Amino acid sequence: MTEEVLRPQVKFLSSRALEQIIDEAFELVDKTGLFIENEEALELLGEAGQKIDRSRNRVFLSRNLIEKCLQTCPSEIRLYDQDGHREYLVGRDEVHFNPGSAAIKILDSVTLKEREAGTSDLIALYKLVETLENLDFQSTALVSADVPREIADIYRLYLGLLFSRKPFVTGIFRVESLRPMLDLLLAVRGDERSLSEKPLAIFDACPSPPLKWSRLTAQSLIDCSRLGVPSELIPMGLTGATSPVTLAGTLVQQLAESFGGLVICQLARPGAPVIFGGSPAGFDMRKGTTPMGAPETMMIDCAFAQIARRLNLPTHAYLGLSDSKLVDAQAGLETAMGATLAVLAGINVVSGAGMLNFESTQSLEKLVIDNDICGQALRLSRGIALREKPLALHLFEELGPDFNFLVLSHTRKWYRQEHYFSSVLDRDVYDTWTALGRLDIFQRAGKEVARRLSLYRKPELKSEIASELKKIMVSYAASCGLDELPEIS
Amino acid sequence: MKTETDIHLHSLSQAIIQGLVEEAGPLAEKALAAGFQPLQVIEKACLPAIEEVGRLWECGDYFLPELIAGAEAMKAAMAVLQTAMKSSGQSLKSAGRVVIGTVEGDIHDIGKNLVASMLRAAGFEVIDLGADVKVERFVETAVEEKADLIALSALLTTTMLNQKKVMELLASRGLRERLKVMVGGAPVTEKFAREIGADGYGESAVQAVAVARALMAGGGGNHD
Numbered sequence: 001m002t003e004e005v006l007r008p009q010v011k012f013l014s015s016r017a018l019e020q021i022i023d024e025a026f027e028l029v030d031k032t033g034l035f036i037e038n039e040e041a042l043e044l045l046g047e048a049g050q051k052i053d054r055s056r057n058r059v060f061l062s063r064n065l066i067e068k069c070l071q072t073c074p075s076e077i078r079l080y081d082q083d084g085h086r087e088y089l090v091g092r093d094e095v096h097f098n099p100g101s102a103a104i105k106i107l108d109s110v111t112l113k114e115r116e117a118g119t120s121d122l123i124a125l126y127k128l129v130e131t132l133e134n135l136d137f138q139s140t141a142l143v144s145a146d147v148p149r150e151i152a153d154i155y156r157l158y159l160g161l162l163f164s165r166k167p168f169v170t171g172i173f174r175v176e177s178l179r180p181m182l183d184l185l186l187a188v189r190g191d192e193r194s195l196s197e198k199p200l201a202i203f204d205a206c207p208s209p210p211l212k213w214s215r216l217t218a219q220s221l222i223d224c225s226r227l228g229v230p231s232e233l234i235p236m237g238l239t240g241a242t243s244p245v246t247l248a249g250t251l252v253q254q255l256a257e258s259f260g261g262l263v264i265c266q267l268a269r270p271g272a273p274v275i276f277g278g279s280p281a282g283f284d285m286r287k288g289t290t291p292m293g294a295p296e297t298m299m300i301d302c303a304f305a306q307i308a309r310r311l312n313l314p315t316h317a318y319l320g321l322s323d324s325k326l327v328d329a330q331a332g333l334e335t336a337m338g339a340t341l342a343v344l345a346g347i348n349v350v351s352g353a354g355m356l357n358f359e360s361t362q363s364l365e366k367l368v369i370d371n372d373i374c375g376q377a378l379r380l381s382r383g384i385a386l387r388e389k390p391l392a393l394h395l396f397e398e399l400g401p402d403f404n405f406l407v408l409s410h411t412r413k414w415y416r417q418e419h420y421f422s423s424v425l426d427r428d429v430y431d432t433w434t435a436l437g438r439l440d441i442f443q444r445a446g447k448e449v450a451r452r453l454s455l456y457r458k459p460e461l462k463s464e465i466a467s468e469l470k471k472i473m474v475s476y477a478a479s480c481g482l483d484e485l486p487e488i489s
Numbered sequence: 490m491k492t493e494t495d496i497h498l499h500s501l502s503q504a505i506i507q508g509l510v511e512e513a514g515p516l517a518e519k520a521l522a523a524g525f526q527p528l529q530v531i532e533k534a535c536l537p538a539i540e541e542v543g544r545l546w547e548c549g550d551y552f553l554p555e556l557i558a559g560a561e562a563m564k565a566a567m568a569v570l571q572t573a574m575k576s577s578g579q580s581l582k583s584a585g586r587v588v589i590g591t592v593e594g595d596i597h598d599i600g601k602n603l604v605a606s607m608l609r610a611a612g613f614e615v616i617d618l619g620a621d622v623k624v625e626r627f628v629e630t631a632v633e634e635k636a637d638l639i640a641l642s643a644l645l646t647t648t649m650l651n652q653k654k655v656m657e658l659l660a661s662r663g664l665r666e667r668l669k670v671m672v673g674g675a676p677v678t679e680k681f682a683r684e685i686g687a688d689g690y691g692e693s694a695v696q697a698v699a700v701a702r703a704l705m706a707g708g709g710g711n712h713d
Contacts, residue, residue, distance in 0.1 A: 104646055208596060240554065241599050285552035288600060288693075289675070360646075 005383040007093055010344035012303040018310055021248060025255035029061040034211050034260040038218035044267040059260075066259050069266035075312040077230050077273045079137070079167040080198040082188060082459055088136055088167060090230070090275065091314045093346045095381060097339070097374040098137035098169050099129055100321045100355030101204075102156070103362035106142060109446055112326060114361045116145035119486040122156065124453065125354075126163040128364055131452040134374040135353055135367075137202075139169040142362050150480040153177045157184055157201070158473040162466070162488070165459045169232065169351060171204035175216045178223055180476045185229065187468040196228030202275065202349065206234040207257040209242035218264055225265040225272030232275040232316050232349065233261040238283035238290055239300075247282075247300050254278055254304055262313075275349060276308035277316025279359070290358055293323045293334025301338075302345040314348045320370060320377075321352035321359065327366045327442045331356060335366075336373045343377040350374075365445035368452070372422045379420040387414055424448050497523045498534040501566060505538035506545075508558025510565055517569040527570040531581070535570070539563045539610050543695045556694065557603065560610035567612075583614050585705040588631045589640040590618035591674075592651035597644035600674055603694040604640060611698045624654045631668055638701060641687075643674040652677070653685040660686075669704040673697060 013021070036042055037057050046052055051060040076091025088096060105114040106121050122142050129138050140156035147155050153173040160168055161184055172178050189195040203224045205217040213221075224231045235257040237243025243250040258276050265272040282296030283289075291297060301317035308315045320339035324330035335352070342350040353374060354367035388394075388410070395410055405411055424444045426433060433439075439447075461469075477485055497520040504513045520530045542559030545551040551559075574581055587608055591601045598620040605617050616634050618626060631639050639659075643649040652672050659665045671689035672682050682690035689704050691697035 238599075285554055286549070288553060288603070 005385050007346075007381055007383050008344055009346065010302060010341060011306055012299050013306050017248065018307060021251050021255060021307060022310070024252045025259060026063045026066065028211075028252060028256040029066070029259050030063060031060070032211065033058045033060040034213065034256070035059075036213045036218055036260065036264075038213065038215045038222070040222055041213065041218040041264050041267075044222075044264065048263075048267055061259060061263060066263060069263050070311055070313075072266050072270040073262060073274050073313060074271060075314070077199065077275070077314055079202070079230070080200060081167060082161070082165045082200065082461075084189070084194075084198050090348045092348075093381070094348055095343050095346065095350060095378060096136035096348060097320065097350045097353055097370075097378075098135055098139045099125070099141040099362065099367060100318065100352040100359055101139040101141040101169065102143050102171075103141060103355065103360055104143050104145075105357075105361045107327070107356060107361050107363035107366070109365060109449075114325070114357065117142045117362070118146040119144050119159065119488065122159050123163055123488065125362065125364060125367070126160055127453055127456040128367055128449060130164055130166065131456055132353075132367060132371040134371045134378060136166065137169055137349070138164045138166045139351060140171070141354065144486075146486050147477075148480060148482055150174065151177070151477050151482060154181050154184070154473065154476055155485075157181050158469060159488070161185075161188060161469055162461065163458060167199075168201040169204060169349065170201050171206075172216065172220055175219050177476070178220055180472055182223065182227055182229065183472050184469055186227075187465055187472060192227060199228060199230055199273070202230045202232045204232045204234050204277075205261065206236055206279070207261060209235060209237045209257070210253055211257060211260075213257075213260055213264065221261055221264045222268040225268035225274075228269070228272065230273035230275055231261065231265055232277045233258045234277050234279050234316075234318075236279040236281070237300075238281050239296065240285060241283040241288075243280070245283075247296055247303070250280055250300055251303055251307065254280060254300070255307060258308075273314075275314045275316045276304070276311070277318075277349065278304055279318040280304070289323070291323045292318060292321050292352070292355070292358060293330070293338065295337070298338050298341050301347070302341050305345050305347045309346070315346075316349040316351065317342060317345075317347045318351050318359070319347065320350055320374065321355035322366075323356070323358050325357050325361070327356070327363055327369065327445070331366060332369070332373070332441075335370055336377070339370070339373050339377040340380065343381045346381075364449045365442055368445045368448045369424055369441060372424055375420050375422070385418075387418075497525070498530065501530065502534040502538040502541075505535060505559055505562045505566060506541050508542075508555055508562050510558060510561045513562040513565040514569050517566040521569070521573055527573045527577075527579070528581070530570055531567070535563060535566055536612075542610075543607075543698065546693075546695050553603070557606055560606040563610040564606075567610075581612070584612035585638055585701060586614045586616070586634060586636040587638040587640050587701065588616045588618065588627060588634060588636045589642070590622035590627060591620040591642045591644070592648050592655070593621055593623050594651060595643050595645050595648035596620045597674075598642070600644065600694070601640075601642035604642065604673065604691075604697045607694040607698050608640075608701060611702070613701060624651060624658050627655050628658050628662065628664065632664065637669065638704060639668055639670045640697070640701070641670065641672045641674075643672075643677060646676040649674060649676050649681065652687070656685050656687065671697065671700050671704065 079088045106117040154177045205220045235254040237250045243253045280300045281290035282294040305315040319342040322331040322334040353370035354362045501516040641652045669688040672687045689700040691700040
């Protein structure tokens, strides 16, 4: 058997364009600098000999320091599930899909209107994602409105760890939540060393465009790095609104902001895991909105991943989501285009599944459909394998006069590996489809959600871990003035 | 009026419509040099031009960059004309004084900046408090600056509730009758505006100007 498989790849930048963008980003952080509103980060940068304008918290980064940080930053990261057994490589050509986060609304399956999500919605989402084979990671994808805003970020992770085995993509809304959220991860792993060796979650940190790292996000970078928890940098320039209008210009800014995040992480702890990602958008100059399904958005994402690969860093993007308000043709179009490009660009962590309405609404039905979209996209990346040598000649010797391929052992041996089987796409003949009730994909997805939820099994968390998680959550809630958490069923 | 002088008003008007920020000021000066009174220039060239910009936006020909450029060109022309009025002892009647900002917890200011630009272009005096503005600051600034209107922006559903807090603070300080409040931002709706008791709501920066004008004229600002 030979394995000479071409992995299909898409690239948007010539090597000259790559070099030019990288050079301009180096120059931008050196000449214009970055605004860093975090005292601890400023101290680290000062100690590293960087020029700082204290009056404006403006730091001018030297190329030399950035290049040093690129050397110490790992080119691949390994995440582990809750049991610590299954390993996920974040790097090279590996692609891991996860739900888009953090939605503030959920699309109601019955009314088809968006509404606030509660604890039970979060739990249903986590359970469903556990069953979706093409989403390797969970994300803290919904904000629960039945707890006070002060604890909304940690509460998402707390519920997630109770209901899910998969690794998490998460992040903080308030700087006060960072420590207790990291404590939750420590409670699962046992101690700092085990957490550092087997990271369970990635923390997203978004610079504020243009060129700023806030107190909150810089603190997340520092504290996560010290614990060996991977930081995912999420610049979010909006072309022509908060970043240059040209795609290449936005890439320069995105890289400059990412250099800032990289340097803060590496100064906090050399060797700290960092993922170069983003949630930029081609700003809509008519509506003043931030379309995640626009081709320009996807091109910036893919090109940025190309830059990060050139710098030998793991990559991320918000792709495979839609701006539609319903799970309709637009949702399918935008999600499929994004997910396909993400796979072909070899982006390591791809956030977006389930998401509608500019990153603000999650849908369980869309998650199930997107699971298929991601599965189909991943199928493309596995390419056309040369399974046997010869490829076909021997089959024709074996075949009888009726040329019945179905009976061949070769068929039985390879069909599952060669083909992707969808769970909700319609491939029925017309009469069967009619007999099944003439359901469209949204209706079929609704049934599939129910079927999958009935298959879900809760992870068997050790009782001391579960009680430690609860203790952390309850004491943080109490510190925010909340005596009782919503009931968990 | 001589054709030659008409050309001055026409060129200025065109410069505003086309958003030629650098040319608008010098063209206003030329119009003055040709013998027009500042008020004439404003009424005959500037105001019709900015209205045309708004119309082009509303019918979908213009996008945000053209809209902003039109407002900026208007501002440049008005700076010249207002200076001329002052030196001749005249003053332009303000369309109204507006305190504007994005509410606490929200750092998004693109929409707010757009509304501020459009209001300025329409002759309002605008006091821009920026983004992430505390509830008290809106109210205190409005009192200090003797404002007519408070304009509140919010992009996040989590922060739009702070618009309501401003309404509550105004009521508790007995200022509700004195100050009109208009609200806007992506998640804000006409219904929400009515629920929190705001006086006006605009869906776009162009509508915001119409709403502000209606409120100044003593009418309701809602697009019912």
